Amino acid sequence: MIESLLIANRGEIACRIIRTARALGVRTVAVYSDADATALHVREADEAVHIGASPVRDSYLVADRIIAAALDTGAAAIHPGYGFLSENADFAQQVIDNGLIWVGPKPASIRAMGLKDAAKQRMIAAGVPVTPGYLGDDQDPTRLAAEAAQIGYPVLIKAVAGGGGKGMRRVDDAADFADALASCQREAAASFGDDKVLIEKYILSPRHIEVQVFGDTHGNVVHLFERDCSLQRRHQKVIEEAPAPGMDEATRAAVCAAAVKAAQAVDYVGAGTIEFIADASDGLRADRIWFMEMNTRLQVEHPVTEMITGQDLVEWQLRVASGEKLPCSQGDLAISGHAIEARLYAEDPARGFLPSIGRLDAFDLGTTARVDTGVERGATISPFYDPMIAKVIAHGATREEARETLADTLDAAIVWPLRSNAGFLVEALDHPAFVAATLDTGLIAREGDALMPPALPSEEALADAAAALAGARPIPGFRLNAAPRTVAKLLVGGEPVEVDFATADATGATPLDRLLVTEGGQTWEVTPFRATAAAAGGAGDGAILSPMPGRVIAVDVAAGDRVARGQRLVTLEAMKMEHSLTAPFDGLVAELNAVADGQVTEGTLLVRVIQDDV
Structure with missing residues (x-):
């Protein structure tokens, strides 16, 4: 077994890895940025090393500093967690070249699956069914538009180096293709340094089914069954569960076998996830489930697989990286009960799910469900990183038992003064479609306001x-x-x-x-209430304020312009995502302070709109 481990990550996943490493007697080394100097993962590790300033490009994405920290502290191995450098083949090779153990797949496997177009070509050659689409090198907008028309709308534009829902746009009509392509390419370039895209057919009744696979250095590959990640918002997973509702044994066998075949095609070692898209218009059927991509790392939602199999996937990672065989053969693995995970974020559903940044003065998720978190009471949610507070996971003998436990836990969740999506998650878990497991990836977008929690207590x-x-x-x-x-x-x-x-x-x-x-x-x-208390101001005065620190990437109006309610005024890039700020009512642009490419702080007045009748 590896004796010492540096974790090249932060927050929840760093704490999760530390927990298993401690149980195995493995010494842990954390790394941290300026913003994370007092973070929970820093205090839980046996040792911690400062690696730079708060922005990820100056700390968690600086490979040389991470490797130097491992060498200086005598760590034998590096675990990348998820995100950051976890699927960077060059970093994995650099770790190996420095005589360290890489807790992850071979760099060649990462490269083989890292670009979505190349991965699909490889899967076609391996006999794994893939979604119809265009995977070519010709990125001329005219060619891409022609391919989209040939595939037939609606289509999905996806960054070939993408992930986490970034660099992805659904397009329903040819007239919208050019704008969607430009926006997708901008976001892809900002997030991944690569603006190349592919186009695939958009499935109208889609379910997101993924299979957990694991390989070792002795040629063994197994699956640990499937997860359903269909409940999504803007292509980002919100609630995940295992096993997939409505998956019969024949379909499960076919999909899981395809996942193992996909992993074997790239000589896979370690934890990986094969993601499929299913056309669920006629239920889950093996002939309507297609390969989308492979994530060559541990997934955020791995706890639901752990709960239904009784296995610790981080332990599996460490054992495989140490040269051991897989802890179980395929015949040893079985599904027990049902598990559901919800991602709890510091974000405000009432304000378009914008991140809520600041100090977490009150935080309590009870003791009924499993809680994987990297924060605690008194922690600060900063603008530099993903605002996830915790993953909350419930397991039960049945899906309904797991659903009720998770809903009850989130119903009683205390997160203050920051806003959270806990109320939204409760509404989603209690929605009749979720209760009945009539799922597809468009459920949240379709239901809209029906999933918004009440503005006031009862x-x-x-x-x-x-x-x-x-x-x-x-x-x-x-x-x-x-x-x-x-x-x-x-x-x-x-x-x-x-x-x-x-x-x-x-x-x-x-x-x-x-x-x-x-x-x-x-x-x-x-x-x-006191007479001197002033009611909180809202959008009624037409003041459009920056909801968070960020960069103005587009200004679509000029002072004196007449605008319609809902019209886009300014586009802000923050936390690697684009946020459109729109007019609250019909009116006139009376004041414009936003400048393209300008940096703004939270609360900056960008635009003021006055109503036509004022």
Whole structure:
């Protein structure tokens, strides 16, 4: 077994790897940037090394510094986690060339699967079914548009070096192709340094099915069954589960066999995921499931596979990297129960899921479900990295048992003062389509507002809060000869609210200045309303503020222009994603401060629109 391990990553996955390494008696070395100096993964490791400034290009993507840290601390191996340099074949080779053990697949395997077009060509040669599309080198926009027309709309434009939903656009009509292509190429170049794209047929009733595969250096390859990752938003996974609902044994056998064949075609070693897209218009059928791509690393959603198989996939990685055979043969592996994982993010669904950045003063996910996290109370969610707070995973004997456990855990989640998507996740888990497992990747986009959590707590929760603030005891429900009713005026999340409730005698408790109310996965600060308190300003004044630090990449209006509600005004690039800021109503651009290629901080006034009738 490897004696010492440097983890070339941060946050949740670094903490996850440390947990298994500690159980195996492996010494761990963390690396960290300026922003992560006090992070949880730094304190949990046996040793930690500073590798640079906060931006990833100055720290977690600097291969030389990571390798130097491993050599200086005497680490025998490097585990890349996921993201960052995990699928960088040059980095993997550099690790090996420096006499270190690379906990991952061979560099040649990474290269073979790293570009989506080349990977598909290899799968075709290996007899693995692939989605119809264009994989050519000719990237002339006219040629790409012609190929899209030949395939037939809708089509999907995908960066060949892409991942994580970046560099991907659905196009429904030829008239929209040029703009979508340009946007996709910009995002691909910014995220991956490569703007080459491929085009494939967009499946109208798609489900995202993926298979966990594992290989060792002794020629063995097995699968650990499938996961369903169909619940997505903007091509990014939101909720994942295993096994896939509605997957019969014959289809499972065919898909998993294709995944093993794909891994064998590139002489695969270590943990990998073969991703398929299924046309679910007639249920899951082996003849309607096609290879999309391979992720040559451990996946974010690997815990659901661990929960249904009883295996520790990080332990498997370390054992394989140490030269051991796979811990299990295919016949030893079986599915037990059902597991569902939700990705909890510091983001605000009410503001288009923009990241919520700052200090996490209150954070509690209970003890019912498995929680994989890299933060704790008092931690700071910074603008430099992905704002995922935790992965919450529930396992049950049945899918419904796992779903209820996960929904209950997220319903009681306390995340404050940052906003989180916990309430959105609860709504998604409780949606009739999810309960019935009638899934496809367009479910979230299609349901839209139906999945948005309430803006305020329920009347019952507010009545309890008003009573607690007053040091009284609320009386629930209606009854004859009820106590006199009281009207309280509160500020709930900065919004003034009147609450009508009945109370019994005072409890003797001291009135409170503030309290937190948690309901449906959301947490609000509630305080007594005071006449001097100013209600929070909103978009009603037409002020378009930068929602986070970022770079202005496009300004689509000029001062004095008339604009329509929903019209794009400015495009901001932040956290490697493009965010369109739009007009809140019909009106006139009265003020324009945004400049293309300009850097802005959170809260910067970019545009002010005044209504036509003002």
